[in-house]
Amino acid sequence: MSSQHPLWQNLFKHKEDRTSQVTEMWMDTPLFDKITRRECRDLVKTMHPRHYKKGELVFNSGDIGASIVLIRSGGIEIKAADKLLAELVAGDFFGEVALIIDEPRTADAIACEDSELIFFLRSDLKEWIKRSPKSGAQFMLNIATVLAARLRHTNILLSMQNS
């Protein structure tokens, strides 16, 4: 009876919609390559959605970082020494280095419009790795691939600048 009640139905539908949407967004990133949709969905349920107003600081360079962030809606500017490095939109992710090492953030992230961000914490990743070691290892491999690709891209940029 309760599941047919419109109020309950809408409540569940809203939550389900969000989980499904965030799952699809993560699945579209290279981080969840070769990881099943079901596992990604279970993981999404442990993630933390947060809302930011336009102009609000997500993190500062030097802040303690503990998570990777997916933009569900809105937009984020990544800056270092007041220089704009990137403009990110819904579906993009940032701060992946903090998922691996316990070091301060290296850039500033500021919401350039009202945004909803999904935080995937290092502690949740560690718990997931304990629960599903195979998928956890695959995720770590994917993140290493992303970081290696960014390093390669930076190296090419530097060599182009020098030449």
Place this chain on the structure above:
Amino acid sequence: MFQTLIKHPLSRTLFVFSMICSVLILFAILLAPLLIPIIISFALYALLEPISEIFERHGLSRNASSLSVLLILVAVGAVCVSLLLPHLSAQLSTLQAQLPVVWQSITTMGNDFSRHITTSLSLDMQSSGITQHFFNQVDSWGKAALIEGSNMLISLSVLLVLVPIFTFFLVRDFRTFRNNLLDKLPNSSFEMGWLIYYRVAHQLQEYIRGIMIQSAIMCVITTIGFYILGFESPFLLGLVAGVLNLIPYVGPLLAMVLPMLLALGHTPVEFWMVGAAVSVILVAQLIDNVIVIPAVIANAVNLHPLVVIVGIIVFGNLFGFIGMVVAIPVISTMNIIYYGLYQGIKTRYNLNQKNHNS
């Protein structure tokens, strides 16, 4: 000047830290009657959470895995009680029968010793007065211990009911409760809050698991030692040594008292037995320090030994035996929270200063 002092990271950290401590103390006062079952349930949660994770990994839902963990806990508890209780009560009866003899023997020894001192040094020590005072003091401690013991027996029945219930709900719902609570943090301190929580939880889990394994190993080693020496209640003495091992540094010293008294109670007194009883504890400590601690408990808490000893004495004075057991995890938790807060607040302060200057 005053503005600078208020904005300084140290004063801000101290303010936030004091607020956190006040809230924790308030909760501790409100939950005082349930504090012991809650502490035991958290310790069991730290032990059983990995088992629940294994069940979940094999496809069981959170509810089913929590229920399975509860059933395991009840089954293990029932087996332990049914197997150990008869032995324990028999050994307790033996000990009870032995105590008057031990007492008599120690009294005679004490009187002989004071007579020997009086005659050999030609001193009028008013030995009877001193001895009387000493025995009166010991008598009052003994009575207090007996009353506390009977109170503990009443509490034990409450614990047997409450602990499994609390543990079940902790295994099932603690993660959700924790997430809801930490998600209430403002955006600016969300990540810092999670980081501090994770460090505290990780260190506490390591410590609780380590100390429990360590105590069980100590219990086994000392039981075997006392059995080889021919003590009449080896398991009981081993159990006492294992439980007292929960208190770092001070526990092993306290664990020596009962076997030493029992060894002294033999008539005629065999001093090699006293030495052997102390040796059992020392050998167990040696094995503990060389093998067990590096393997299971190393780096679980990173506190200076002096802080540990002072903490145990202060907490013991305030909250008795339970205070001595929880002293280290509480101090360690406070240490992590303080330094985590300080690190976060200082980073923000430095950035604000930099922005202000530029």
